[in-house]
């Protein structure tokens with residue numbers, strides 16, 4: 001994408017240099033804005049390994065002129081295969097070939113997190129954004145005709161104040177700026193993720209892996225896919241922590257290390273040997289306790305301050321769209337601001353309201369669906385057999401209509417602004433309640 005000048009003269013401060021903040025800096029700088037991004041860490045880096053970027057995310061990269069580079073740095077899987085984790089039987093294979101690309105307009109990409117972040121950071125710099133490390137945003141105030149932002153140098157601890165037209169909080173799930181909207185806590189899911197990467201060509205057992213493969217099973221799942229043109233194997237092992245559930249049922253605080261290595265070693269005993277044989281490849285020094293937050297009804301802190309990305313809508317990871325939502329947020333903000341600027345000057349209050357009204361229902365639906373989709377993956381007993389048969393039916397009768405709302409989205413269509421009810425779960429599922437205590441009781445009763 002070439003740079004345009006609709007936002008020339010607009011000064012924007014972004015807090016946070018993850019995928020969301022870097023995307024925001026790029027999308028806004030491409031419209032001519034003067035962007036300064038502050039990242040608290042000394043370097044831009046992502047913890048973890050693979051990211052699945054569905055066609056809705058590739059569409060954003062295409063807008064910014066980065067799709068081809070991202071595709072050559074990543075890998076285009078042939079299918080997304082779902083397998084029952086107990087029997088290893090394939091229950092659904094979603095073909096990412098010609099028909100998929102025609103339907104969604106873009107391919108399904110998997111890419112190393114650091115490779116994607118580096119691409120975004122480099123492109124944002126080239127587009128003219130100023131990216132500053134080791135500086136923490138500690139507060140922001142709307143002063144009517146501008147924002148004042150308090151920043152702290154992470155080395156000297158010195159605090160100073162800078163000004164801009166707008167402050168965008170892409171400061172992640174423990175966001176300082178989100179607290180101006182709501183004083184909420186993360187919602188733990190009782191699930192924990194172990195990750196690992198290893199050389200794919202040196203792994204004869206995995207020869208021929210060309211797809212995203214997800215084994216879904218009672219209280220756990222296991223994901224595998226190639227990265228970096230097939231040079232790297234990415235694996236993610238996720239399971240429900242019995243110690244977390246036990247604390248919940250006893251009304252006690254969970255131990256800090258719930259999901260630790262002892263639990264990991266016991267967690268996959270009921271699954272296929274195909275999974276058990278792979279667990280030695282996982283990193284044991286770190287694990288991720290999975291949590292999301294309840295959806296917000298509004299992201300606008302004031303006419304000049306907004307939160308986005310995980311700061312606004314941290315999801316559970318099951319539909320692989322957290323980073324993509326942040327990219328969509330970035331592009332929506334830049335696009336709607338540029339559209340507004342074409343009328344003469346930018347009225348940021350109107351822009352931020354429009355952006356929030358479009359994005360809140362979209363991200364709410366993704367957050368709610370992620371919770372439901374994860375629970376569906378992890379069911380046991382008769383529900384597991386019904387789930388498997390439902391997946392087989394989707395294979396027989398077509399699955400596009402289940403995925404269209406997610407993958408066939410373009411913020412330029414302003415589709416949730418036009419119809420906010422699209423942000424709800426489908427009517428047939430709306431009664432479903434995400435309740436960890438109920439889930440814990442079920443886990444207690446059911447075993448394979």
Ligand SMILES: Cc1cc2nc3c(=O)[nH]c(=O)nc-3n(C[C@H](O)[C@H](O)[C@H](O)COP(=O)(O)OP(=O)(O)OC[C@H]3O[C@@H](n4cnc5c(N)ncnc54)[C@H](O)[C@@H]3O)c2cc1C
Nearest residue numbers: 016018019020040052136137172309310320321322323324
């Ligand atoms: C196991 C797992 C698998 C996932 N898989 C996928 C996937 O396949 N596809 C997908 O799209 N998403 C996936 N996600 C979700 C995705 O990783 C996140 O939603 C996304 O990275 C959020 O980006 P962000 O920039 O909003 O926040 P973050 O990545 O949290 O970035 C926030 C940044 O802000 C900085 N910061 C924080 N506070 C301050 C401050 N006060 N001042 C300055 N800087 C600050 C932080 O240091 C950080 O760099 C997955 C998540 C997990 C846990």
